[in-house]
Amino acid sequence: MSRYITCSPCKGIGYVSCSECLCSDCKGKGKLKCTKCDSGYIPCEHCSATGGITCKECNGKGRIHKHVLFVPYKASCPACQGELRVPCPRCKGNKWITCSNCQGRASIDCSRCRATGRISPCRVCADKRKIQCARCSGTGRIENDWFKSLRSLPAERLKFEFDSRQQKIQ
Numbered sequence: 001m002s003r004y005i006t007c008s009p010c011k012g013i014g015y016v017s018c019s020e021c022l023c024s025d026c027k028g029k030g031k032l033k034c035t036k037c038d039s040g041y042i043p044c045e046h047c048s049a050t051g052g053i054t055c056k057e058c059n060g061k062g063r064i065h066k067h068v069l070f071v072p073y074k075a076s077c078p079a080c081q082g083e084l085r086v087p088c089p090r091c092k093g094n095k096w097i098t099c100s101n102c103q104g105r106a107s108i109d110c111s112r113c114r115a116t117g118r119i120s121p122c123r124v125c126a127d128k129r130k131i132q133c134a135r136c137s138g139t140g141r142i143e144n145d146w147f148k149s150l151r152s153l154p155a156e157r158l159k160f161e162f163d164s165r166q167q168k169i170q
Helices: 145-150 155-169
Strands: 004-005 016-017 031-033 042-045 052-054 062-069 072-078 085-087 096-098 107-108 131-132 142-144
Touching: 142 145
Parallel strands: none
Antiparallel strands: 004 142, 016 131, 031 107, 042 096, 052 085, 062 072
16 A cells, blocks of 8 residues: 555646636636627628629629620620629628638637736746645645554554564465
């Protein structure tokens, strides 16, 4: 049986993260949700999120006037192929454009902590972002409960227990 066990609050490292210097705006993440979009994209305003605009060649009629040997006739519009609309040049027909506020990431850098997630200077950890674990005093391990219980026993009793176990082994 080992005399020491791993300290659970610090997971054997000897220190824990300082919670005092965490930025309260972004909760230590350094990023905030974009206020202008949900997913990094916004509806295209140029086409009203329809993906297309009225064809400028035929003014949305689908046909254009042509002349062959001075004879006028109507032909299908080469720009929209008679569909009356063409894909929106801004969103390329996707109906959505990249949000200019977050550049498509759906989050922006926190201005309070400058995207670090921490507020400086911290009076608790002196900007080290970690503090010594109070349970193990920075060692990463704590004494096993069984070994702690041995301290309360008198020396004669410990010697008796030791001798009796040694006899059982032999």
